[in-house]
Amino acid sequence: MTKTSELSRNWWHEETEGVAFTHALDMKLLYSEQSPFQKIEVFEHDVFGRVLTLDDLVQASHADEFMYHEMAVHVPLLGRKREKADVLIVGGGDGGILREALRHEFVARVVMVEIDERVIEVSKEYLGINGDYSDPRVDLIIGDAAQYMREARSKGDMFDLIILDLSEPVGPSSSVFTQSFCEDFAKCIKPDGVVLDSDSIFVGKDRAYFLQELCGDKDQNLVSIMQREKLLPHVAGYRSIVQLYPAAEFGFFLYSYDGHDYSKPVATWTGRHYNTELHQAAFALPTWWRQNLGF
Incomplete structure (x- = not known):
């Protein structure tokens, strides 16, 4: 079995500074732009599907x-x-x-x-x-x-x-x-x-x-x-x-x-x-x- 440390990971983190909390997703970036208002990104996750984030905060995923x-x-x-x-x-x-x-x-x-x-x-x-x-x-x-x-x-x-x-x-x-x-x-x-x-x-x-x-x-x-x-x-x-x-x-x-x-x-x-x-x-x-x- 391949060790986790040997796997290729693309970790994305959402951070909540006020409570010193983060959660991470291993996913691939599909699209990114800086609109006049905010950073818009879409990722692909093997289990959760596509994930929309705005200014590095999860908004929606295909899964949930x-x-x-x-x-x-x-x-x-x-x-x-x-x-x-x-x-x-x-x-x-x-x-x-x-x-x-x-x-x-x-x-x-x-x-x-x-x-x-x-x-x-x-x-x-x-x-x-x-x-x-x-x-x-x-x-x-x-x-x-x-x-x-x-x-x-x-x-x-x-x-x-x-x-x-x-x-x-x-x-x-x-x-x-x-x-x-x-x-x-x-x-x-x-x-x-x-x-x-x-x-x-x-x-x-x-x-x-x-x-x-x-x-x-x-x-x-x-x-x-x-x-x-x-x-x-x-x-x-x-x-x-x-x-x-x-x-x-x-x-x-x-x-x-x-x-x-x-x-x-x-x-x-x-x-x-x-x-x-x-x-x-x-x-x-x-x-x-x-x-x-x-x-």
């Missing part, structure tokens, strides 16, 4: 992207009875959130705001996990999400579901990790609507940490801002595992005016990951979530 995208979309969409739904996707350049939202006929409109058109183009070419941008329900906007949200607020444009599909608070995403952005999206959600946020969670010896706060300013953690300012007074959470995200423990956060309980699906849907039983079970939170994260 459906775990994140299905749980982000179907829980808030199927957790409440709606005749029709208007959905806003903030970010989401790989297209997986769009794909899952368009699966439901009651979704009448999907606005997707992505600042970096090259992420969309590279993802379509190398990953092919995206929804149909030509679907008549889709309005794709290339631009800054913070500016879009300010303008939507001033026009009174309202949504049933807003999904914050953001990379970490570095590069182009830094403009949305602010209290003013939270104030704007709180004014763009309908009274019975919900905002979906998410983040990786690390469990330390003393407390739990969001990846958002480890990558950037601790004051720019959206969950903490929403809990503290009560811009949408009800904050709930559910959990999943996304294997290639740092720490694997992954949290989804629901911000709403009315505190509706989204843990009970109103329709049956089965995906590669999502199903009715998993939907309900995702809301069973560990004790440390309640103690450390305020849920």
